[in-house]
Amino acid sequence: MGKPTGFLEYKRQNAQYRNPLERLQDWKEISTLPSEDLLKTQAARCMDCGVPFCQNGSTVGGMSTGCPVFNLIPEWNELVYQGKWKEAYERLSKTNPFPEFTGRACPAPCEAGCVASLYESSVTIKSIEWAIIEKAFEEGWVTPDIPEKRTGVKIAVIGSGPAGLASAHELNKYGHSITVFERADRIGGLLTYGIPKMKIEQHVVDRRIHLMEQAGITFLTNVEVGKDYSIDQLQSEFDAVILCTGATKPRDLQINGRNLKGIHFAMDYLHANTKSMLDSDFKNGQYISAEGKDVVVIGGGDTAVDCIATALRQNCKSVVQFDIYPKRPSERTPDNPWPQYPMTYKLDYGQEEALAKFGDDPRLFTTTALEFIGDDNGQLVAVKSVGMKTTLNEKGEKIREPIPNTEKMIPAQLVLLAIGFEGPEQQLFEQLNIDIKNLKNSSAYKTNIDNVFVAGDARRGQSLIVWAIQEGKEAAKSCHQLITNKVNL
Incomplete structure (x- = not known):
């Protein structure tokens, strides 16, 4: 513990955000x-408690709490308080290969499990993690993890999102030759095309990919396995395969008017926007624009929020979010006790x-879409809600049942469906003869096919970036153990 009375002396200082109206003018x-x-002061609030719930990821009440990658949080908090930044980075990198991603995009279930929140409020773990890795990059402490020797084993990782990158990183350290x-057309999966750049700028992703390339990992873009690269070739050229393709099959909303022009899946909208920005700074016009439109975002999660933020930056006329859940209380309720994630x-x-822009929280709580309304040209003009x-x-x-006499007509020329995902796209799994129904129950991340593993959202369904990273690490370990036993390394 850096300062035994720190949590009593210092108040929590939340993460610092640029002014909302200012940041709407750019994609930074x-x-x-x-x-x-200030970071040292915040680190001093860490209590070094007897049972640090912050660093042990688990599911409580159906929600994640604590850190799924098992970050040694009290240890690096104390090191930051002491000004020992390099030692803090070394401690952080023992568990998390990509703190620059989680420090920016993770919803911080570690803070939900922080014991200090029982007294007043949790430690600002996420900000400290981000600060440690940025300090490490600034000082040149982050270097490629180049193995001392190669084993001759070749492993393919399909998908370059958080799970795929974590698998590749871990397997490469063992000395295996990895192809992702x-x-x-770009590496990063959801880190590149799913999470908007105002949460993770592209240079942050590219910086890490460059390090992994220097460490000896091969990345192939514009290559879809099973289409551009045959299954026979995959199985003949590699000793093992790890599938990290994500849960990219979007959940649809099949109601009247679904085929009207102006209704899009959230990920199609976000992907096209980011690609156009990275390719041409939007000059090619190859994106779905919300400019001058009334926008309705259907869904209550992080992806829905990303759609709202993107539409605002495109200068939409208005934005409304349908959230199926009721408005949450300002404080925890008895049925949402610590260390559950606080549903407030x-x-x-x-x-x-x-x-900041329109004067109201954009959410309509306990609301869903009943029907999409179009004009004579098949263009969306409104959403009937209930x-x-x-x-x-x-x-x-x-x-769930509709409440009588609550129907409303919400103007809309653009609707974005952000109601989750049904799991991975099945074509590749079918080509490999993998039993997709039992992926969640897979032992040690193995599929029913020898030497083929699965990790991340492709296995567990849509989840948090930290779960994807941890699953990628664990699948890599399981794959390494299998290969080691087979070839007697």
């Missing part, structure tokens, strides 16, 4: 790092920006 990162002095296949009312960054009541039956299952 919305947050900034505090000064080193990515069907998009808060404004995420896109909602904060909408409030209030929803959620109850639990005797089995604990959620039953």
Whole structure:
């Protein structure tokens, strides 16, 4: 413990964000790092508690709490407080290969499990993690993990999102030769095309990829396995395969008017926007524009918020978010005790920006779409909404029913569907003869096919970036152990 009375003496200082109206004028990162002095003060609030729930990722009440990558949080908090930044980086890098991603895009379930929140409020773990890795890059402490020797084993990783990159990173350290296949034109998966650049700027992703290339990992873009690269070739050229393709099959909303022009899946919208920005600074016009339009975003998660923030930067006329859940209380309720993730009312960054621009929280709570309304040309003009009541039956299952006389007509020329994902696209799994129904129950990340593993959202369904990284690490370890036993390395 850096300072035994730190949590009593110092108040939590939340992450620093640029002014909402200012940041709407660009696509730069919305947050900034505090000064080193302030970070030391915040690190001093760490209690070094007897059971540090912050560093042990688990699921409590159906929600993540604690750190799934098992970051040694109290240890590097103390080192930051002491000004020992290099030692803090060395401690952080023992568990997390990509702190620059989690420090920016993780929702911080570690802070939900922080014992200090029982007294007043949690330690600002996420900001400290981000500061440690940025300090390490500035000082030149982050170098390629080049193995001392190669084993001769060749392993393919399909997908270059957080799980794929983590698998590749770990397997390369063992000395295996790793090739990462990515069907998009850039490496990074959701880090590049799913998370908007105001949360993770592209140079942050590219910086890490460059290090991995220097460490000996091969990246192939614009190559879709099973289409551009045959399954026979894959199986003959590699000793093992790890599937990290994500849960990219979007959940649809099949209601009247679904085929109208102006209705898009959230990821199609976000991907096209980012690609056009990176390719041409939007000059090629190859993106879905919200400029001058009334926008309705359907869904209540992080992706919905990213859509709101993107539409605002495109100068939409208005934006409304349909959230199926009721407005949450300002404080924890008895059925949401610590260390569960706190289900309390808060404004995420896109909602904060909408409030600043239009004067209101964009959310309509306990609301869903009943029908899409179009004009004679098949163009979307409005969404008919309805209030929803959620109850639990005797089995604990959620039953949702429309509330009578709550229908509204919401103007809309652009609707973005951000209601989650149904799992991985199945074509590649079918070509490999993998039993996709039992992926979640896979032992040690193995599939029913020898030497083929699965990790991340492709296995567990859509989840947090930290779970993807941890699954990628664990799948790599399982793959290495199997290969080691088979070839007697």
